[in-house]
Amino acid sequence: MTRVVLTVAGLTLREAARRRVLLALAVLTLVLIAVSGWGFSRFAAETGGTLTSGEARLTASILLNLVMFGYSLIAALGTAFLAGPTLAGETESGIALAVLARPIRRSAFLLGKWLGLVTFGAGFVVLAGLAQIVVVRLTVDYWPPSPVTALALLAAQTTVLLTLAVLLSTVISPMASGVVAVGLFCTTWVAGVVGGIGAALGNDGVARVGAVSRVLLPTDGLWRGAMHGFQDPSALLQFGGADGEAFPFLSVAPLTVAYLGWAVLWVAMVWGLAAVSFVRRDL
Amino acid sequence: MWCTGLRKRYGKRTAVDGVSLEVGRGEVVGLLGPNGAGKTTVIKMLLGLVRPDAGEVMLLGRPAAEPAARARVGYLPELFRYQPWLSAAEVLELHVRLSGMDVTADERRDVLALVGLADRAGDRVGGFSKGMQQRLGLAVALVARPEFVVLDEPTSALDPLGRVDVRDIVLSLRSRGIAVLLNSHLIGEVERVCDRVVILDRGRVAASGSLLELLGQHEVRMHLTGVPPAGEARLAGAGQVHREGEWFTVALPVDDEATVPDLVADLAALGVRVHAVEPGRISLEERLLGILRDGSEERS
Numbered sequence: 001m002t003r004v005v006l007t008v009a010g011l012t013l014r015e016a017a018r019r020r021v022l023l024a025l026a027v028l029t030l031v032l033i034a035v036s037g038w039g040f041s042r043f044a045a046e047t048g049g050t051l052t053s054g055e056a057r058l059t060a061s062i063l064l065n066l067v068m069f070g071y072s073l074i075a076a077l078g079t080a081f082l083a084g085p086t087l088a089g090e091t092e093s094g095i096a097l098a099v100l101a102r103p104i105r106r107s108a109f110l111l112g113k114w115l116g117l118v119t120f121g122a123g124f125v126v127l128a129g130l131a132q133i134v135v136v137r138l139t140v141d142y143w144p145p146s147p148v149t150a151l152a153l154l155a156a157q158t159t160v161l162l163t164l165a166v167l168l169s170t171v172i173s174p175m176a177s178g179v180v181a182v183g184l185f186c187t188t189w190v191a192g193v194v195g196g197i198g199a200a201l202g203n204d205g206v207a208r209v210g211a212v213s214r215v216l217l218p219t220d221g222l223w224r225g226a227m228h229g230f231q232d233p234s235a236l237l238q239f240g241g242a243d244g245e246a247f248p249f250l251s252v253a254p255l256t257v258a259y260l261g262w263a264v265l266w267v268a269m270v271w272g273l274a275a276v277s278f279v280r281r282d283l
Numbered sequence: 284m285w286c287t288g289l290r291k292r293y294g295k296r297t298a299v300d301g302v303s304l305e306v307g308r309g310e311v312v313g314l315l316g317p318n319g320a321g322k323t324t325v326i327k328m329l330l331g332l333v334r335p336d337a338g339e340v341m342l343l344g345r346p347a348a349e350p351a352a353r354a355r356v357g358y359l360p361e362l363f364r365y366q367p368w369l370s371a372a373e374v375l376e377l378h379v380r381l382s383g384m385d386v387t388a389d390e391r392r393d394v395l396a397l398v399g400l401a402d403r404a405g406d407r408v409g410g411f412s413k414g415m416q417q418r419l420g421l422a423v424a425l426v427a428r429p430e431f432v433v434l435d436e437p438t439s440a441l442d443p444l445g446r447v448d449v450r451d452i453v454l455s456l457r458s459r460g461i462a463v464l465l466n467s468h469l470i471g472e473v474e475r476v477c478d479r480v481v482i483l484d485r486g487r488v489a490a491s492g493s494l495l496e497l498l499g500q501h502e503v504r505m506h507l508t509g510v511p512p513a514g515e516a517r518l519a520g521a522g523q524v525h526r527e528g529e530w531f532t533v534a535l536p537v538d539d540e541a542t543v544p545d546l547v548a549d550l551a552a553l554g555v556r557v558h559a560v561e562p563g564r565i566s567l568e569e570r571l572l573g574i575l576r577d578g579s580e581e582r583s
Contacts, residue, residue, distance in 0.1 A: 018368035094362035102381040103354040
């Protein structure tokens with residue numbers, strides 16, 4: 001079982017490397033880091049004397065969250081569009097026929113694919129995010145309060161989305177699975193922003209939109225937790241306390257343990273559904 | 284390998300309906316039938332790739348539902364595709380690792396050489412022609428020391444030389460005691476290498492048996508002149524006669540060593556001049572067409 005899972009996970013990573021996905025992501029990340037590094041350094045140079053230290057930390061927090069959102073979006077797109085071809089594409093093209101006729105359980109094969117994708121997606125956001133934090137430190141001398149938690153939550157967000165993409169790719173075509181996964185990711189993010197505006201305005205009905213969407217697909221909830229780890233604690237007060245919730249690149253509260261538990265359960269359930277669907281499938 | 288009562292429906296269409304067959308050690312069994320007869324579905328059910336609605340499959344002494352039953356099974360699918368981003372040698376390495384067998388690098392190289400890909404081992408599969416991919420597929424099926432090999436249309440993309448190679452490989456598998464299930468449209472191929480044949484039609488077994496059983500009916504073609512009525516009666520007594528000018532074709536219901544010599548001696552004694560005697564056998568192709576035609580007449 002372990003042998004099969006590790007072999008398939010390794011194969012998935014090798015596919016990402018050989019198909020130049022790794023190279024494309026690396027180039028994209030370097031460009032983003034270079035551009036943001038230049039932006040941060042200009043920001044430091046031009047606002048040197050005019051901003052208070054609190055304002056500077058607020059702006060650095062917002063910009064860092066904004067750039068991190070860019071990375072999480074790249075990771076989401078990358079893994080969602082990688083999960084489709086690697087799973088649904090292989091069953092469609094016939095590559096899976098010879099592999100699954102080997103003495104292996106389909107659930108082990110699926111777990112291997114998932115593990116490979118998680119390693120790839122989570123590895124990407126953690127490395128790119130870490131590089132970005134270092135760039136921010138060097139340019140504007142800002143270090144986030146809990147970078148480890150924040151990066152872990154970014155990785156968790158990627159894991160959630162690609163688990164969904166894996167489930168989708170066991171039931172629909174490779175292209176459709178990528179489109180639906182990314183579509184749902186963006187919808188949840190927008191619903192989270194709408195909910196935040198509702199909360200800031202004191203409208204419970206609108207606020208519930210965000211809360212419900214965060215339960216249905218935990219990507220936005222985890223993203224908000226990650227932002228909370230990247231931003232300066234005093235930044236929110238500067239921005240107007242709880243009213244900051246209306247702003248999409250600040251997070252008012254850290255994640256609760258219950259919500260993290262739900263995210264883990266969600267991943268387990270969706271993976272289980274994907275396994276049931278894949279095991280029962282006629283190839 | 285044996286299976287019994289295999290049944291599979293896709294929506295309202297019954298693809299396979301009560302198929303039973305078996306392949307013994309060192310036996311080569313051919314699976315024949317028209318398009319859509321259910322041959323590939325049967326093969327996929329044997330390998331656990333398609334879930335049967337009913338029926339039972341035993342592979343190498345274990346129920347096929349257990350993945351371990353496939354440890355010593357090699358498979359070349361009809362739709363053969365291999366990871367285009369891997370090299371031929373890496374594809375074999377992957378399959379060896381998944382099979383859990385301990386196959387040395389030398390053995391893997393030998394298998395690639397056997398299918399004619401020795402000098403392409405390090406090349407990416409993505410650059411292979413269809414024929415080369417099918418050769419690689421054959422190597423994948425053979426690499427993990429199989430005891431049962433399933434070849435689904437193994438020569439569909441191969442040139443005539445490749446087909447001869449496949450025939451030689453199948454014969455060498457048989458000589459090593461390895462069981463082979465061969466699905467092929469090429470009747471000549473099946474006739475040359477198979478011990479037994481199973482003919483599927485519309486999801487059912489239309490006929491099965493050894494080549495001798497299926498093709499048991501022999502015939503003899505004779506060029507005769509000066510045939511008196513008594514000679515014609517002697518010919519008719521031997522079997523059903525079909526006459527084209529001076530050529531007489533007699534279908535022989537029994538085929539023992541004496542039938543043809545006795546017939547020729549009797550004809551000569553009756554004053555018939557015998558110019559030529561050609562033994563003939565009904566080809567598998569004729570037999571297959573006959574079975575399929577009978578099946579469709581029965582249905583209508």
